[in-house]
Amino acid sequence: MTTDKEHTVAFPAHTQSLCPYCLKKLSATRVEKKAGVFLVKECPEHGPMETIIWRGEPDMKTWTRGKTPAGPEIHSRAVEKGCPFDCGLCPGHRQRTCTALLEITWRCNLHCPVCFADSGDAVPDPGLDRIRAWYEEIRQCTGGGCNIQLSGGEPTVRDDLPEIIAMGKEMGFGFIQVNTNGLRLAQEGDFAGRLKQAGLDSVFLQFDGVDDQVHLALRGRKLQAIKERAIANCRSHNLGVVLVPTLVPGVNDHQIGDIIRFGLENCPQVRGVHFQPVSYFGRYPKPPGDADRITLPQVIQGLEDQTGIKAAHFRPPG
Amino acid sequence: MPDGTLNPLTRHQPGTELENGHTGASKTIDFTARQWASPLVKENDDQHPRETGNRVIRESGNTVQPTPGFSFQPMAFVSSGAGQPVDLDMFLSRLKTHMFSISCMVFQDVWNLDLERVRDCCIHVLSPDGGLIPFCMYNLTDARGRSLYRKT
Ligand code: SF4
Numbered sequence: 001m002t003t004d005k006e007h008t009v010a011f012p013a014h015t016q017s018l019c020p021y022c023l024k025k026l027s028a029t030r031v032e033k034k035a036g037v038f039l040v041k042e043c044p045e046h047g048p049m050e051t052i053i054w055r056g057e058p059d060m061k062t063w064t065r066g067k068t069p070a071g072p073e074i075h076s077r078a079v080e081k082g083c084p085f086d087c088g089l090c091p092g093h094r095q096r097t098c099t100a101l102l103e104i105t106w107r108c109n110l111h112c113p114v115c116f117a118d119s120g121d122a123v124p125d126p127g128l129d130r131i132r133a134w135y136e137e138i139r140q141c142t143g144g145g146c147n148i149q150l151s152g153g154e155p156t157v158r159d160d161l162p163e164i165i166a167m168g169k170e171m172g173f174g175f176i177q178v179n180t181n182g183l184r185l186a187q188e189g190d191f192a193g194r195l196k197q198a199g200l201d202s203v204f205l206q207f208d209g210v211d212d213q214v215h216l217a218l219r220g221r222k223l224q225a226i227k228e229r230a231i232a233n234c235r236s237h238n239l240g241v242v243l244v245p246t247l248v249p250g251v252n253d254h255q256i257g258d259i260i261r262f263g264l265e266n267c268p269q270v271r272g273v274h275f276q277p278v279s280y281f282g283r284y285p286k287p288p289g290d291a292d293r294i295t296l297p298q299v300i301q302g303l304e305d306q307t308g309i310k311a312a313h314f315r316p317p318g
Numbered sequence: 319m320p321d322g323t324l325n326p327l328t329r330h331q332p333g334t335e336l337e338n339g340h341t342g343a344s345k346t347i348d349f350t351a352r353q354w355a356s357p358l359v360k361e362n363d364d365q366h367p368r369e370t371g372n373r374v375i376r377e378s379g380n381t382v383q384p385t386p387g388f389s390f391q392p393m394a395f396v397s398s399g400a401g402q403p404v405d406l407d408m409f410l411s412r413l414k415t416h417m418f419s420i421s422c423m424v425f426q427d428v429w430n431l432d433l434e435r436v437r438d439c440c441i442h443v444l445s446p447d448g449g450l451i452p453f454c455m456y457n458l459t460d461a462r463g464r465s466l467y468r469k470t
Contacts, residue, residue, distance in 0.1 A: 015432050015433060015434040015435075016432075016433040016434070017431045017432060017433060018428055018431055018433075018458075019460075020428040020429055020460055020461040021460060021461050021462075022460070023428070023460050023466060025433075028432070030432075039430055039431075039432060049429070051429045051430045052430075053430050053432070068339040068340075069339055070339030070340040070342065070343050072450075076448060076449040076450070077449060083433055083436070083437060084433060084436055084452075084455045084458075084466070087449065087450075087451040087452060087455050087456075087467060088445075088448075088449030088450065088451065089442070089449070089450050089451075089452075092437060093437055093452075094339070094437045094438050095339070095343060095437075095438050095439060095440040096340075096343050096440065097440060097441075097442045097450055098343055098346045098347050098350070098440035098441065099347075099350070099440070099441045099442070100442055100443075100444055100450060101441065101442065101443045101444065101453065102443075102444055103443065103444075103446075126446070130446075134444050134446075137444065137448060138444055138450070141450055142450075145344070145347060146347060147347055147350055147351055174351055175347075175350065175351035175354075175355065177354065196356075201351065201354070201355040201356065202354040202355050202356070204354075238356045238357070239356055240354055240355045240356040240357060242354050260420065263418065264418060267416055267418050268357035268416050268418075269357065270418075271353055271354050271355070271357065271417075271418065271419065272353060272354065272418055272419030272420060272421065273419075273420050273421075274419075274421045274422070274423070275420075275421070275422040275423075276422070276423055276424075276425065277422070277424050277425075279424070279425040279426065279427045279430075279454075280427040280428075280429060281427055281457045281458065281459050282459055282463045283459070283461075283462055283463030284461065284463075287429060287461065288427075288429060293430070295424065296422060296424050299422045300422075303420065309420075314420075317342075317346070
């Protein structure tokens, strides 16, 4: 679309959103403009606002795969106040749980400017009994057939992480992954081995770029050698690693190709790359601008430009 | 790629028939578990991690990484051994060990939140108070940092 004229897009243009200031539910429209597709909404109290949601090719209208709803069979909440105020899940939800995330600590050993997880030491870690009850609840709500991601905070700060992993495996969860910055995996050579022995399947490794400039900008610290050591230690113990870059415009979006190449060089230990464009949770002095966002087609474009993989070969989720 | 050409085998074709959501969800769970876990390599098969042969992009069936926001599913690569011709046996055995996935997920925040999409989210955080909350909703805050669901 290269016309100057604004118009609402042909696919379901209408949706709903929330007011960023009072969290009131608002009706919202996807509007196609010259710069891309915007989510446009207006709060009676806080006025109109719009945010870029799609920039460039492939066309947003083509980015769907029709599928029948496949909501969970067990609902912990009824539909009362309307989405998204009934989460838990409610019967309005259209997808069952694929991955259940457990936040097993609030502590962290790295304090990153872009982090949206809390990292205070004030809240005590949940004990093993509590975590057992959590696993039990997930098993009841989902029938057990979902993947588990242990998260935080930084889950590796817990010395009983191997016990937590082993407990989940004993309770029948087939796939357990730990979301980590890799510090402890790098620093303690046998830590990866202990996690592997406990039954860990995969390491979801924060990996924002291939040089310290990016790590300094995003995490305030030189981390490249640490990341590489963490991967080497996972290799010694045959633990699969997924590289997870948080993409921030102007900081590391030029390294999409380098990250893929780094991953391929470390294949098969590195199983893949999972990009997460930056999102805005928490307190911000002013609303994030459109230049602060990388939309999905821009990631696809980045992949095409920086690796030669053709955009047409990526598919929306089924 | 540093060392070879990419030979894509499939592409996204929009507007095909309706897929079964339950099958899609199970495939997602299985694919993630298979692809992201440790490779099934024997010690001696892992001596040449830096291949210089061809790389082949291979669509791995209905491989899906699901979405709270917008996402694309992993595409998979198979890399072949150094300097060796790609024969079918080798291709199939490397498919097991040397598949590489690329995926992306754009989380929603209070600014770009699209509630039609949130209802399709399948990554859920277990709330310490009970209940499974879609990831983006659990982390959502207003402009002043006040959470919709998160208590701590
Ligand atoms: S569970 Fe799903 S459908 Fe129900 S309120 Fe939460 S996001 Fe909306």
